[in-house]
Amino acid sequence: MKKWFLHTKKADFDEIGAKYYISPIVARILRNRGLTDDKQIRMYLHGTLADCYNASLLTDMERTVEILEEKIRTRKKIRVIGDYDVDGICSTYILVKALQERGAVVDAAIPHRIRDGYGLNESLIEEAAADGIDTILTCDNGIAAISQIALAKELGMTVLVTDHHEIAFTEKDGQRIYELPAADAVVDPKCPTDTNHPENAYPFPGICGAVVAWKLAGLLHPQNSPLIREDFLQIAALATVCDVMELKDENRIIVREGLRLMTNTTQVGLRALLKVTGLWGKEITAYHLGFVLGPCLNATGRLDTASRALGLLQSTSKEEAIRIAQELADLNESRKQMTQEGVENAIGLAEEQLSREGHPDKVLVLYLPQLHESLAGIVAGKIREKYTRPAFILTDGEDSVKGSGRSIDGYDMYAEMTRCRDLFLKYGGHKMAAGLSILPENVTVLRQRLNTNCTLSEEELIDKIYIDVALPFRYADEALMAQLKLLEPWGNGNSKPVFAQKNVQVLESRIVGKNHNVLKLRLRDEAGCVREAVYFDEVQSFAEFLSQNPGQPVSVLYYPSINEYLGSRTIELIITDWC
Numbered sequence: 001m002k003k004w005f006l007h008t009k010k011a012d013f014d015e016i017g018a019k020y021y022i023s024p025i026v027a028r029i030l031r032n033r034g035l036t037d038d039k040q041i042r043m044y045l046h047g048t049l050a051d052c053y054n055a056s057l058l059t060d061m062e063r064t065v066e067i068l069e070e071k072i073r074t075r076k077k078i079r080v081i082g083d084y085d086v087d088g089i090c091s092t093y094i095l096v097k098a099l100q101e102r103g104a105v106v107d108a109a110i111p112h113r114i115r116d117g118y119g120l121n122e123s124l125i126e127e128a129a130a131d132g133i134d135t136i137l138t139c140d141n142g143i144a145a146i147s148q149i150a151l152a153k154e155l156g157m158t159v160l161v162t163d164h165h166e167i168a169f170t171e172k173d174g175q176r177i178y179e180l181p182a183a184d185a186v187v188d189p190k191c192p193t194d195t196n197h198p199e200n201a202y203p204f205p206g207i208c209g210a211v212v213a214w215k216l217a218g219l220l221h222p223q224n225s226p227l228i229r230e231d232f233l234q235i236a237a238l239a240t241v242c243d244v245m246e247l248k249d250e251n252r253i254i255v256r257e258g259l260r261l262m263t264n265t266t267q268v269g270l271r272a273l274l275k276v277t278g279l280w281g282k283e284i285t286a287y288h289l290g291f292v293l294g295p296c297l298n299a300t301g302r303l304d305t306a307s308r309a310l311g312l313l314q315s316t317s318k319e320e321a322i323r324i325a326q327e328l329a330d331l332n333e334s335r336k337q338m339t340q341e342g343v344e345n346a347i348g349l350a351e352e353q354l355s356r357e358g359h360p361d362k363v364l365v366l367y368l369p370q371l372h373e374s375l376a377g378i379v380a381g382k383i384r385e386k387y388t389r390p391a392f393i394l395t396d397g398e399d400s401v402k403g404s405g406r407s408i409d410g411y412d413m414y415a416e417m418t419r420c421r422d423l424f425l426k427y428g429g430h431k432m433a434a435g436l437s438i439l440p441e442n443v444t445v446l447r448q449r450l451n452t453n454c455t456l457s458e459e460e461l462i463d464k465i466y467i468d469v470a471l472p473f474r475y476a477d478e479a480l481m482a483q484l485k486l487l488e489p490w491g492n493g494n495s496k497p498v499f500a501q502k503n504v505q506v507l508e509s510r511i512v513g514k515n516h517n518v519l520k521l522r523l524r525d526e527a528g529c530v531r532e533a534v535y536f537d538e539v540q541s542f543a544e545f546l547s548q549n550p551g552q553p554v555s556v557l558y559y560p561s562i563n564e565y566l567g568s569r570t571i572e573l574i575i576t577d578w579c
């Protein structure tokens with residue numbers, strides 16, 4: 001169920017507009033996003049890479065660099081251990097290349113999804129020891145690998161952790177006691193602040209593993225080298241979007257600058273991937289990173305081995321890059337089909353439970369033994385969206401049940417799982433997403449415990465849409481659209497503005513498109529301004545309403561876009577919801 005809310009935050013929008021040379025409409029949108037002080041607004045509108053935070057503010061960063069410098073000088077063997085998702089692959093690429101360019105003796109290992117599971121495990125540590133590795137450098141993982149890192153230390157290796165996941169904790173008398181691995185250095189923007197030196201706290205903990213890696217690389221190379229400012233920056237931007245980090249603060253700058261470079265990228269692997277996905281020559285947006293490029297790189301970690309995706313990024317030959325990119329794109333196509341089936345089965349299960357019990361659990365725990373375990377996360381995301389509640393999708397792994405969860409605002413998934421930690425074989429993650437393995441006999445208990453502990457109210461289970469501005473159609477023009485460009489890139493944590501208009505007359509409507517999935521409309525607002533519009537969501541039900549209620553005015557949520565047809569440009573409103 002969707003419910004509309006109008007932002008009612010007050011400020012002098014004309015004054016803010018005049019001060020920053022923006023329209024009062026844009027000023028209002030900034031206010032709606034919680035941007036109030038000068039520094040925030042300036043960083044949002046005009047932030048550059050120079051506004052990104054100093055890497056040394058991350059705990060242990062300087063120590064990590066010192067140790068690495070020493071290892072490079074003494075030609076010790078370093079192994080970078082990443083992870084199999086996009087962020088893990090991107091951070092591995094950045095650290096390996098940064099070290100190689102400094103002449104280090106370095107190689108990489110990425111855990112195999114099925115054989116190894118998530119992150120560091122004992123066999124990766126033992127392999128490293130057997131290969132005579134002196135130093136393990138983790139990225140996008142390691143923070144939760146307490147026992148594995150203890151083993152590496154026992155075997156005499158140096159261990160440097162770089163990660164961005166939550167720090168494990170236990171609760172005692174309502175106090176959180178954090179548990180860090182016994183590595184030689186631990187770099188993680190979520191490390192609890194040293195209470196004696198609060199000024200050292202990293203200002204924005206919401207960065208991904210690849211951004212942590214990029215910052216470390218920046219200390220190993222001069223900041224203005226093209227490697228840091230171009231190649232790695234684009235890869236860090238890609239990982240930020242694919243790891244679903246919020247496009248706020250420095251993340252937004254990293255993604256905006258990375259996207260700008262990507263349109264003309266000289267990164268051989270990226271260029272090949274843009275070519276085979278038909279995006280070369282187009283303006284690349286965060287949507288393309290998250291929904292076209294990312295899934296191709298993930299396809300390997302999911303259905304094959306992630307080293308192919310790493311190979312793509314490391315590729316120096318155009319021909320080789322195109323070949324790998326094409327393989328990845330093909331794999332992704334087959335994965336899409338399997339995902340679709342998985343989503344249908346999961347919905348079937350949720351509906352069955354709903355019809356049996358009259359109300360669905362607030363936290364959905366759906367067990368689909370047949371689903372490929374690599375797809376659990378994507379399916380959980382779709383189920384979370386459909387039912388607006390936290391969802392766990394569990395499947396049969398090699399030797400236990402494995403699963404992924406996706407959460408909603410107001411439900412700290414990692415903390416809630418921590419309250420049931422006795423049920424898991426392994427778990428880890430964030431507020432919004434997590435992974436786990438569990439014995440089959442504990443699945444039902446998990447479902448019950450999560451739901452008993454859940455304090456989400458009915459109110460929190462409503463899909464809320466916040467309207468930025470009630471805006472008559474005549475203001476939705478090209479000048480406004482040019483201003484809205486300042487607010488890009490859109491994505492998680494920085495969504496497209498939502499405009500609304502009530503008492504809209506539908507002058508004309510017709511269903512078009514090969515699959516009858518587009519509703520074309522001509523709309524007139526209260527002031528008499530007429531605009532073309534399109535609607536893509538539940539086309540049939542809107543069309544039915546219109547034919548049964550001719551002449552009845554409707555309210556719409558919309559966003560303006562440009563429709564270019566036979567050389568003429570017209571404003572077209574994209575309708576996102578109606579009532």
Ligand SMILES: [Mn+2]
Pocket residue numbers: 087088140164208209243
């Ligand atoms: Mn990550």
